[in-house]
Amino acid sequence: MARSPGPSIAESLREYGRGLAGGLIFSLPLLYTMEVWWEGFNARPVRLLFYVVATFVLLLGYNRYAGMRRDASWTEVAIDSVEELGLGVATSAIMLYAIGRIGPHTTLAETVGQIVIEAGIVAIGFSVGTAQLGSGDEEEDSGMAEDDDGEVHFGGQVVVTFCGAVLFAANVAPTEEILVIAIETGPLRLLLLAAISLALGALVLYFTDFARAKRYSPVETKRQAFRGTIITYAIALGASAVILWFFGRFDGQAAAVIVSETVVLGFPATLGASAGRLLLQS
Amino acid sequence: MKRPHKNWLEWSVFAASAVIVSTVLGYLGWCALQDHDTPPDLRIFTGAAIAGANSHRVPVMVRNVGESTAESVVIEVLLMRGKEEVESAELDLPFVPRQSEREGWVTFRHDPRCCTLESRAVGYETP
Numbered sequence: 029m030a031r032s033p034g035p036s037i038a039e040s041l042r043e044y045g046r047g048l049a050g051g052l053i054f055s056l057p058l059l060y061t062m063e064v065w066w067e068g069f070n071a072r073p074v075r076l077l078f079y080v081v082a083t084f085v086l087l088l089g090y091n092r093y094a095g096m097r098r099d100a101s102w103t104e105v106a107i108d109s110v111e112e113l114g115l116g117v118a119t120s121a122i123m124l125y126a127i128g129r130i131g132p133h134t135t136l137a138e139t140v141g142q143i144v145i146e147a148g149i150v151a152i153g154f155s156v157g158t159a160q161l162g163s164g165d166e167e168e169d170s171g172m173a174e175d176d177d178g179e180v181h182f183g184g185q186v187v188v189t190f191c192g193a194v195l196f197a198a199n200v201a202p203t204e205e206i207l208v209i210a211i212e213t214g215p216l217r218l219l220l221l222a223a224i225s226l227a228l229g230a231l232v233l234y235f236t237d238f239a240r241a242k243r244y245s246p247v248e249t250k251r252q253a254f255r256g257t258i259i260t261y262a263i264a265l266g267a268s269a270v271i272l273w274f275f276g277r278f279d280g281q282a283a284a285v286i287v288s289e290t291v292v293l294g295f296p297a298t299l300g301a302s303a304g305r306l307l308l309q310s
Numbered sequence: 311m312k313r314p315h316k317n318w319l320e321w322s323v324f325a326a327s328a329v330i331v332s333t334v335l336g337y338l339g340w341c342a343l344q345d346h347d348t349p350p351d352l353r354i355f356t357g358a359a360i361a362g363a364n365s366h367r368v369p370v371m372v373r374n375v376g377e378s379t380a381e382s383v384v385i386e387v388l389l390m391r392g393k394e395e396v397e398s399a400e401l402d403l404p405f406v407p408r409q410s411e412r413e414g415w416v417t418f419r420h421d422p423r424c425c426t427l428e429s430r431a432v433g434y435e436t437p
Contacts, residue, residue, distance in 0.1 A: 035316075035317060035320075036317070037317060037319050040317060040319045040320050041319070044323070066405060066437075069379060069405070069407035069408070069410065070379045070407065070437055072342075072345060073338050073339075073341035073342035073344075073345050074342045074345065076338050077335070077338045077339060077342055080331075080334065080335060080338065107316075107324055110324065110327050110328050110331055111320075111323055111324045111327045112327075113327060113330075113331050114323070114324075114326060114327020114328065114329075114330040114331050115323070115327060117327075117330050117331070117334060118326075118330065133411075134410065135407075135409055135410045135411065137341065137407070137408065137409045137410065138407050138409075138410050140334065140337055140338070143334075144334060144338070276437070
């Protein structure tokens with residue numbers, strides 16, 4: 029069977045270069061955040077394993093539904109995801125070494141922990157960068173979760189929404205500020221924050237035609253818009269809860285604090301789930 | 311549209327990535343199996359004093375052999391002549407991660423060679 033030659037080396041290098049830029053754009057805030065390094069050596073191995081697996085699932089979802097090769101088979105998507113995860117590990121190892129976080133002075137457990145934490149977000153950045161930062165003349169399909177007949181795929185949109193929420197919320201989730209706001213803010217203000225999040229989600233998705241929003245969240249009636257907004261906010265809250273749990277922000281907290289932390293992080297997560305999600309696909 | 315096949319560069323990147331990812335997963339899995347929920351266990355070692363202009367500097371190495379991180383660690387180092395405390399010094403370390411080491415210095419006005427050094431971790435948080 030004759031095989032097509034595949035992309036040229038120069039093309040592949042350009043693609044990796046874009047991925048690298050994307051990986052660093054999304055992960056830089058986390059590479060330069062102390063709490064993230066701490067989490068690298070505080071997190072138990074089981075939690076880190078969960079983190080790697082969760083990152084891989086997110087990569088699969090993103091690559092399948094919003095990535096550059098949405099028409100690719102699951103095998104190809106899996107190959108791409110492994111590649112991005114590996115490049116993420118390599119990139120974050122180099123960056124952490126360059127900023128003096130790892131080296132001969134850190135033990136293996138510390139080193140691996142820190143690299144893994146940073147690698148997750150770098151890998152997702154790689155994926156987004158490869159798909160989104162190109163000039164678009166190499167690949168015709170600019171990555172959108174549609175079926176062949178142009179219909180937006182609901183499951184795919186849920187995955188991309190979750191990716192957007194995670195990408196935005198992860199930048200602030202590990203910081204102490206989330207806990208401080210959660211503890212010091214009263215229930216009425218939290219309710220206001222939730223209302224603002226919902227309003228923002230609705231505004232971005234249905235009323236401003238932000239980054240061709242109509243294409244990915246088409247609605248005919250107010251009721252559909254309402255439903256879409258609620259779903260988006262629910263996904264944002266779910267993403268916040270998972271990230272907060274991972275960064276140990278739920279450990280030993282009262283239920284009320286856990287809820288308010290989730291609402292506080294739910295705001296940036298909603299931004300990611302609405303505006304971020306549209307940018308990921310535009 | 312069928313996706314074009316990968317070239318040798320992409321296949322080598324994939325192979326290297328697969329090795330990296332499986333190594334990381336294997337290592338974490340192995341650690342997870344070894345992981346017992348033991349509290350921080352700090353061992354403190356002091357080195358030889360170096361005379362300075364106004365003080366004598368003593369290096370302190372703290373090793374956490376437990377499986378949990380110790381946070382806000384306060385280390386006390388005493389200069390003891392027999393049972394008499396000649397001088398004390400303190401060192402604060404923000405973190406001593408599990409299975410890891412941190413280094414610091416304490417200073418004394420007296421020459422530590424006159425006495426024996428005793429050190430202990432006064433207290434720490436577990437995050």
